[in-house]
Amino acid sequence: MVQMHKITRDSFLLMYSDWKVNQAEQFLERLKPLEPSHVIVQQIDTPSYYHLFKLEEEFEFKPLLSAHPEQTLQNVLKLDETTATPVLDAYENANKAPDLCIVTDKGHLIGFYDATMPLPQRQKHGDTTSPDEFITRSLVANFPKQVALAPNETVSLLVSLSAEEVKNPKLPVALPTGTTVDIVIETRRSFVIVGKAEDQLVISDEKNTPPLRFKLKATALGEGQIGVLAFRGEQYLGQIELISIVVEQTTDENPQAKYKQGLGHVSIEPREPDLLLLIFEQEHHGQHAVTFRLRAKDSSLGLDFNTYGPIPLRMAPLQFVREFFRDIEKIINDKTAEAKLERKGTLLFEQLFPKELQVLLWELKDRIQSVKIQSEESWIPWELCRLQGKDENGQIVESPFFCELFLVTRKILGTPRISNLTLNNLALVVPSDSGLKSAIEERDYLLSLKNDQRQVTLIGANFLDVIEALASGQYDAWHFTGHGLFREPDSDLTGIELENNDQLRAGDINGKVNNLGITHHPIIFFNACQAGRGGLSLTDIGGFAAQSLRAGAGAFIGAYWSIFDNAALKFAEAFYEQLLAGQPIGKAVQQARLEVKKSGDPTWLAYTVYAEPFAIIKRETEVQSEK
Numbered sequence: 001m002v003q004m005h006k007i008t009r010d011s012f013l014l015m016y017s018d019w020k021v022n023q024a025e026q027f028l029e030r031l032k033p034l035e036p037s038h039v040i041v042q043q044i045d046t047p048s049y050y051h052l053f054k055l056e057e058e059f060e061f062k063p064l065l066s067a068h069p070e071q072t073l074q075n076v077l078k079l080d081e082t083t084a085t086p087v088l089d090a091y092e093n094a095n096k097a098p099d100l101c102i103v104t105d106k107g108h109l110i111g112f113y114d115a116t117m118p119l120p121q122r123q124k125h126g127d128t129t130s131p132d133e134f135i136t137r138s139l140v141a142n143f144p145k146q147v148a149l150a151p152n153e154t155v156s157l158l159v160s161l162s163a164e165e166v167k168n169p170k171l172p173v174a175l176p177t178g179t180t181v182d183i184v185i186e187t188r189r190s191f192v193i194v195g196k197a198e199d200q201l202v203i204s205d206e207k208n209t210p211p212l213r214f215k216l217k218a219t220a221l222g223e224g225q226i227g228v229l230a231f232r233g234e235q236y237l238g239q240i241e242l243i244s245i246v247v248e249q250t251t252d253e254n255p256q257a258k259y260k261q262g263l264g265h266v267s268i269e270p271r272e273p274d275l276l277l278l279i280f281e282q283e284h285h286g287q288h289a290v291t292f293r294l295r296a297k298d299s300s301l302g303l304d305f306n307t308y309g310p311i312p313l314r315m316a317p318l319q320f321v322r323e324f325f326r327d328i329e330k331i332i333n334d335k336t337a338e339a340k341l342e343r344k345g346t347l348l349f350e351q352l353f354p355k356e357l358q359v360l361l362w363e364l365k366d367r368i369q370s371v372k373i374q375s376e377e378s379w380i381p382w383e384l385c386r387l388q389g390k391d392e393n394g395q396i397v398e399s400p401f402f403c404e405l406f407l408v409t410r411k412i413l414g415t416p417r418i419s420n421l422t423l424n425n426l427a428l429v430v431p432s433d434s435g436l437k438s439a440i441e442e443r444d445y446l447l448s449l450k451n452d453q454r455q456v457t458l459i460g461a462n463f464l465d466v467i468e469a470l471a472s473g474q475y476d477a478w479h480f481t482g483h484g485l486f487r488e489p490d491s492d493l494t495g496i497e498l499e500n501n502d503q504l505r506a507g508d509i510n511g512k513v514n515n516l517g518i519t520h521h522p523i524i525f526f527n528a529c530q531a532g533r534g535g536l537s538l539t540d541i542g543g544f545a546a547q548s549l550r551a552g553a554g555a556f557i558g559a560y561w562s563i564f565d566n567a568a569l570k571f572a573e574a575f576y577e578q579l580l581a582g583q584p585i586g587k588a589v590q591q592a593r594l595e596v597k598k599s600g601d602p603t604w605l606a607y608t609v610y611a612e613p614f615a616i617i618k619r620e621t622e623v624q625s626e627k
Helices: 021-030 317-331 337-352 355-364 439-447 463-472 511-517 543-550 565-580 585-597 620-626
Strands: 012-016 038-042 050-054 087-089 100-105 108-114 134-136 138-144 146-148 155-162 174-176 180-189 191-194 198-202 212-218 222-232 235-247 256-262 275-284 287-296 304-312 370-375 386-390 396-401 407-412 425-429 455-458 477-482 495-497 503-505 523-528 555-559 607-610
Touching (some): 012 021, 012 108, 012 511, 021 463, 038 108, 050 100, 050 108, 138 235, 155 180, 180 191, 180 287, 191 222, 198 212, 275 304, 317 337, 337 386, 337 396, 355 386, 407 585, 425 439, 439 455, 439 477, 439 565, 463 503, 463 511, 477 495, 523 543, 523 565, 543 555, 543 607, 565 585, 585 607
Parallel strands (some): 012 038, 087 100, 146 235, 180 275, 370 407, 407 607, 425 455, 425 477
Antiparallel strands (some): 038 050, 134 174, 138 256, 155 212, 180 222, 191 212, 222 235, 386 396, 555 607
16 A cells, blocks of 8 residues: 555645735745745634645746735635645555645645646655665564454554565665664554563564564554554664554454555664653543653663553643643742742652652662653653652652753654754844843854854844745754744644744744755754743644654754743853753753753743754764764
């Protein structure tokens, strides 16, 4: 089966239904050099509706040519649900696709399909020919497309490595002979795992390895979702998304479905975090729940993707995070803010971590220094958790915050692993009308980083200038200073305020703008209120963090809640000083937090960082020589 993401094109520009005609025309004129073939218009009032339009010769958007410049696209194009373009999931069968459709991956816009255009070539930035000493393999999973709901029966999921060719693999890769690949099974809906959920495969000269067998049981009628995840040590390689329909029990034999996924090329990185904490969101007995898997670098601890949970949530995830952050916004100006945040951190730990894992983390707290949290969500501020246990007298005691106790970074599953960063060409965006007293001082500090080896360019704080600069892919770092606003329920519409009430939305990082990571893997720092909260978009996580990382960013730093501009300035100064002095990015963020903490301002707890914890700044020549 050919999946939709393999025939999806990204040669589009995204516009919004509330744009005026003159704004859309200016946008198209500025970005003509990118040679877009289509325009996608997203409805602001109903973000799940998209409208696909093919551009004419010379990139003309014909419906706008005779329209009044002050009219909105909503009115000119007569956008409503009846004219919306069909939307297909990235993993649906491409043979069932209509001639025109929008393609999304877990709710995020990734492109479109137009049957009148040739299929895209899938050579991505960073793809390389595998060395001769590496062996190319594909992960193969066999599972029925349809399963009967039978309470006492299990169904086998078979996972193996195969030398069969995979056309246009999503994550092309080669691994040395003898490499161990950890396989982790995650059930998200309508299935539970019976017995083990993890095992190992070994790369060998065999064309097909003996399959691993996992037992699953159907629990509810409807579409079931299963993830087959592959790791080398703590490094995420890729995953297969399985869909199986659970039906009423019959006597018919269920057809087997074979899924193949190429595994990404692995660069062997010697330095790993002490703990890798994998977090999965799933349905458990009809409730939202989270499950944890823990892997330790120290093999003597016996932690190799050990499973803890699932832990049911008392409410839907989006409602949970809304209430949590609303509470924080209420107390942030209080003199007792940090003490109240301590209570919130303790509550997070008690509510979300299984008791067994609580005890284990307390026992390990003096033996570990670094933690990488890897998940498909970005809505829970794990950095704020506070461990608790008992002292020698049996009294309950608490640890400092997670981000204070450990060097903590986050990663989103499926985003590239970037260990070497550069900071030679920084783009700086500072709106002149933000009203923030420290914004000018922060701008001047960033400009002072310019030297013979480093360029710092002040980008016009308007939508067109920012989009054009992002799409150019020439900058290896971006720093935004100003206001940010989180829009519920779709965080892909989260906005950073630019000048004259203009906005840059998270959803704008798509299509041709994904070229921001085509040449470099930039560091992106949004020093703006609420800009770092990933949140849930319509069906999954969204926000600037996820969009930036999916576009190839090497690191993202942002704030969960409204931050004070003077403390934000101090954090930025301390962060860049540490990073440019050679500290790994995780350590640089940790030290910057502690520097701001001295002032008594709770802003030090607001930041989140998505990156490899030990990623460091290198010169461009060093990075190129290691490729």
